[in-house]
Amino acid sequence: MSSTEPRADSSYALEPIAGGEVFLRNFHPRDIPRLGEIVAEALREHYEPSLYLSLSQQWPQGFLIAQDRMGVPQGFLLGVNQVPGEARVLMFAVDGRWRDRGVGAHLMESFLQRCKSRGMARVTLEVRVGNATAIRFYTRFGFSVNDLLRGYYSDGENGYQMSRDL
Ligand SMILES: CC(C)(COP(=O)(O)OP(=O)(O)OC[C@H]1O[C@@H](n2cnc3c(N)ncnc32)[C@H](O)[C@@H]1OP(=O)(O)O)[C@@H](O)C(=O)NCCC(=O)NCCS
Structure with missing residues (x-):
């Protein structure tokens, strides 16, 4: 690994996007404070840290993080699977400085792929x-x-x- 590559945790599947500056991986509880900042700015909502944690446990692969080279989340998509065969996007946001560079599209494409792999028929x-x-x-x-x-x-x-429909 070169020194310019981001620090990787072995539990993460890092996928390079936005010209190799952003990487997709799964959610980790230490992301919560940064996600709270993104949610406040982008969605004008405030949620208890425990909410992110409990939702992440229900379907861990449905909670995708787009991190920068320092490992800091700059976007995320939190989906749940509470109804059989159906996924629901509960939160989706990219930091204002990182928008319009394809980060959101990659989060959504990966999420839809994961929904299909899980055999879901519909996303709301x-x-x-x-x-x-x-x-x-x-x-x-x-x-x-x-x-x-x-x-x-x-x-x-x-x-x-x-x-x-999927
Ligand atoms: C909705 C949101 C998540 C999209 O994230 P994003 O990273 O900006 O998404 P993308 O970059 O993939 O796409 C956004 C636009 O940039 C364009 N784009 C993508 N890559 C690009 C590039 N390399 N160069 C120029 N434009 C590009 C896309 O075509 C798209 O334009 P369009 O929607 O007019 O077709 C983001 O706007 C956001 O966080 N908004 C605030 C929070 C929010 O509204 N969330 C949804 C709540 S339901």
């Missing part, structure tokens, strides 16, 4: 009605709107439920 998610960037992103990935969720977010904004 919720998105703020005013989040045109995310709605365009999801549409590009084959998601379409199923339902309007009134007052779904903690600040009262409506949401859309979107889904796609």
Whole structure:
């Protein structure tokens, strides 16, 4: 391994993306403080650290981290499998400085692949009605709107439920 390669933990499957500057791996509990920062900035939500931990235990392969060369998370996708045959994206965000470089696309592609490998038939998610960037992103990935969720977010904004078949 050269000195420019990121420090790898043997339990991680590192996949280089964004020109080799970002790597996909599985979630680790030490990521939680950094994920809290990304969630506050990108999603305007605050969750207890224990929530990330308990959700990660349900389906560890559904919780993907995009780390920089220093091992610091710069994006993540947290999916759950609570309904048989169906995955749900609970949280998905990339740090503002790392957007529009394909990090989100790689997180989503890997997640959809993992869903298929687990034999799932459908993926659902919720998105703020005013989040045109995310709605365009999801549409590009084959998601379409199923339902309007009134007052779904903690600040009262409506949401859309979107889904796609696998
Ligand atoms: C939605 C989100 C996760 C997407 O992450 P991202 O890393 O910016 O995603 P990508 O870079 O793969 O794609 C974003 C855009 O950049 C473009 N892009 C990707 N790689 C690119 C590159 N190398 N050069 C130029 N543009 C590029 C994509 O075509 C895409 O444009 P489009 O959506 O208009 O087609 C990110 O915008 C985000 O964190 N938003 C705030 C949180 C949020 O809204 N989360 C979803 C809540 S439901």
